[in-house]
Each structure stands twice: as structure tokens, then as C-alpha cells.
Amino acid sequence: MKKFVLALLLTFAFMPAAFAARMRLTVPEEAPIGQPFFLELRANEAIGDVTVTWRGQKFVLAPRRNAVRTILGAPNDAKLAGSTLPVQVEFDCGAKGRIRAERKIKVTGYRYPKxxxxxxxxxxxxxxxxxxxxxxxxxxxxxxxxxxxxxxxxxxxxxxxxxxxxxxxxxxxxxxxxxxxxxxxxxxxxxxxxxxxxxxxxxxxxxxxxxxxxxxxxxxxxxxxxxxxxxxxxxxxxxxxxxxxxxxxxxxxxxxxxxxxxxxxxxxxxxxxxxxxxxxxxxxxxxxxxxxxxxx
Incomplete structure (x- = not known):
């Protein structure tokens, strides 16, 4: 029994990556002007309020079960087509402090009817x-x-x-x-x-x-x-x-x-x-x- 417990402890000691804190951030790589898209963030441990920065504006989201989801989009402005816009997220994660991440989204054109x-x-x-x-x-x-x-x-x-x-x-x-x-x-x-x-x-x-x-x-x-x-x-x-x-x-x-x-x-x-x-x-x-x- 003692050998089994020792082996189990050694297994966990050498598997820290399996239990590392992780975050999954989901946004599209491309989004047409005027079209909405979801930003989703999920973490595998408790996080604080998430601040999303998009096109110079900040939006605060309160996580539920360590996740948030909101709607973003580029305005229907042909001048934005072809540009690349950053979206940033940041939040507090306990002892790990303030966590920040950024993704780039390419804005594409879209033909709307007259x-x-x-x-x-x-x-x-x-x-x-x-x-x-x-x-x-x-x-x-x-x-x-x-x-x-x-x-x-x-x-x-x-x-x-x-x-x-x-x-x-x-x-x-x-x-x-x-x-x-x-x-x-x-x-x-x-x-x-x-x-x-x-x-x-x-x-x-x-x-x-x-x-x-x-x-x-x-x-x-x-x-x-x-x-x-x-x-x-x-x-x-x-x-x-x-x-x-x-x-x-x-x-x-x-x-x-x-x-x-x-x-x-x-x-x-x-x-x-x-x-x-x-x-x-x-x-x-x-x-x-x-x-x-x-x-x-």
C-alpha cells in the first residue's frame, strides 16, 4: 500500500502541466463589416471580471462558471474593409495576477443590397x-x-x-x-x-x-x-x-x-x-x- 501511495505522489509531482491554469479565447480570424461575431473566453479556474477592449472601447463582463460571451463587430463602413483590428481581454486570476491576451481580426468587405x-x-x-x-x-x-x-x-x-x-x-x-x-x-x-x-x-x-x-x-x-x-x-x-x-x-x-x-x-x-x-x-x-x- 505504501508503495502505491508513493508511486501516486510521484506521478502527480511530475504532471504539473496537466493541471496548469488555462484559458481558451475564441474569436473569428475574419469578420465582415456590419456583421456580428461572438467573443468567448473560458478558463479552468476562478477568474475575476473580464475587460474586453475593441475599437477603443472597454466592456466589462462578469464571468459565470469561469466563462464570458459577448457580441462584437466592426461598423458597416467600407473604409474599414481590409484593416486588421486587435481585440484584447484581461482579468485577475488569483495569485497569478493580471492576465492579458490579444487577438487580431481581419475586417473584410461585404456587399449589401440597394x-x-x-x-x-x-x-x-x-x-x-x-x-x-x-x-x-x-x-x-x-x-x-x-x-x-x-x-x-x-x-x-x-x-x-x-x-x-x-x-x-x-x-x-x-x-x-x-x-x-x-x-x-x-x-x-x-x-x-x-x-x-x-x-x-x-x-x-x-x-x-x-x-x-x-x-x-x-x-x-x-x-x-x-x-x-x-x-x-x-x-x-x-x-x-x-x-x-x-x-x-x-x-x-x-x-x-x-x-x-x-x-x-x-x-x-x-x-x-x-x-x-x-x-x-x-x-x-x-x-x-x-x-x-x-x-x-
Whole structure:
């Protein structure tokens, strides 16, 4: 028996690498402009809050079971195509101190469709009487998108906000009544007036109201700088500060604001940048992550 115990102790003495602290960081090697991707970090021992630095912004994530997951992305800006952007993570790991790691992500181009639409003239050139309101609403939206509550472990799969199919995709350069405008900042989904609109993930409502261009609008903070937005609503069912769960009805769809007919506009934002929500509903569209193992 003594020989067995001695042999066991010697085995463990000469196997320190097998029990070394390790971290797995997963991000894609390439990501198109305007398209979201997951950053995932997992460690095999307790870690503190994780700070993610991306495009000059810092996001704090609280680990659950020594893991975090969040959504990042490069804005839909053709000037970024071909660039290489770093993403850094850092956290405290007990006696090992502050741990830091960095990955490089190549930003690629993406061809988005052009969209030509006809809407009410006042939705292209608002009357003078509405300009103050529009400016005030833009400030409210900027404040909402600047929300930086602590993130954690975002889900891999998201609840479709309505059952309808896409009618207009993200990023398409838009022409309203012959007047060029910027690209489409979200995903339009078919929805008859009065269809329940459901939160795509757990979060907290940070803004709701009736806006000139967006119509009835609700913004939900999911933590770590990630927000979803729901536009053209006929009725809002939630208030600012209210916590919601994935699948909760937060509004009824409608045809308010700048629309050509009833539908839901779903928006996705990370660090204030508008990203394509479709890959969250169809995960096969997400850029594939590459896992790298680090000893810490």
C-alpha cells in the first residue's frame, strides 16, 4: 500500500502541466463589416471580471462558471474593409495576477443590397416644426446606445421577435423618394399590426417612446454594450428600467414612423455600432470562431 501511495505522489509531482491554469479565447480570424461575431473566453479556474477592449472601447463582463460571451463587430463602413483590428481581454486570476491576451481580426468587405423606397414626403424632409423633436429624440437614442452595464454570458441562440420572414435586410443603401440616405440600420420582419413583439434575449429596457422616424420604439440593454431595438410599434408594453426575459412580449407591432407598411424593424448594437441582427436568428451566418489555448 505504501508503495502505491508513493508511486501516486510521484506521478502527480511530475504532471504539473496537466493541471496548469488555462484559458481558451475564441474569436473569428475574419469578420465582415456590419456583421456580428461572438467573443468567448473560458478558463479552468476562478477568474475575476473580464475587460474586453475593441475599437477603443472597454466592456466589462462578469464571468459565470469561469466563462464570458459577448457580441462584437466592426461598423458597416467600407473604409474599414481590409484593416486588421486587435481585440484584447484581461482579468485577475488569483495569485497569478493580471492576465492579458490579444487577438487580431481581419475586417473584410461585404456587399449589401440597394433599396429604393417610397414614403410620405414629410418622412424624407421633415417640416420645420418637427426638427426640435427629432433632435431631442436623437439625443435620447445616443444616450441609450452609450449604456455600458456589466455584461456576462450572452446566449448562443436568440428568440425571433416575430414569426414573420425578412422583408428588408441590414446595410442596404437606401433611396427614399429619389433622395439617397445612409444604409439600413437593422432587419425588417413581416408582422401584421398587433403582432406580439418579443425580446430576443434577457435584458433591461433603457428607452421606450414614440419617435418621429422609428415610430413606437423600445431599446433593451443586454449588458457589455450590446443592445437590441424594436421599431414601428403600435403599442409599447414595457417601461424604462423594466427587466425582461427572452421571449417576453415587450410591444405590439405596427406601421408607425417612416414605413411603407406594417412590419417590425429589429436593430442590434454593440458599442454603439449598428450590426446585422439576422445572424443571431440564423447562427449559421455568424463568422466562425477560432479557439486559441493559453496557459496562464
Amino acid at each position: 433599396q429604393v423606397l417610397t414614403v410620405a414626403p414629410k418622412m424624407v424632409t421633415p417640416p420645420q416644426s418637427e426638427l426640435k423633436r427629432i433632435a431631442e429624440e436623437r439625443q435620447l437614442v445616443r444616450k441609450a446606445l452609450a449604456t455600458r452595464s456589466k455584461g456576462g454570458v450572452l446566449p448562443r441562440r436568440y428568440v425571433p421577435p416575430v414569426p414573420g420572414i425578412p422583408t428588408a435586410y441590414f446595410g442596404g443603401f437606401r433611396v427614399y423618394n429619389g433622395v439617397p440616405r445612409s444604409g439600413h440600420g437593422g432587419l425588417d420582419l413581416r408582422a401584421a399590426v398587433g403582432t406580439p413583439v418579443r425580446a430576443i434575449a434577457d435584458g433591461t429596457v433603457v428607452l421606450e417612446g414614440a419617435h418621429y422616424f422609428s415610430g413606437g420604439a423600445v431599446y433593451v440593454d443586454h449588458g457589455g454594450g450590446v443592445l437590441s431595438a424594436y421599431f414601428h410599434l403600435s403599442k409599447n408594453l414595457v417601461e424604462a428600467g423594466q427587466k425582461v426575459k427572452a421571449g417576453d412580449a415587450i410591444a405590439l407591432s405596427g406601421a408607425t414612423g417612416r414605413v411603407t407598411g406594417p412590419h417590425l424593424h429589429l436593430g442590434l448594437f454593440s458599442g454603439g455600432a449598428a450590426l446585422d441582427p439576422l445572424p443571431l436568428l440564423e447562427p449559421q451566418r455568424l463568422p466562425k470562431g477560432v479557439e486559441v489555448l493559453y496557459e496562464i
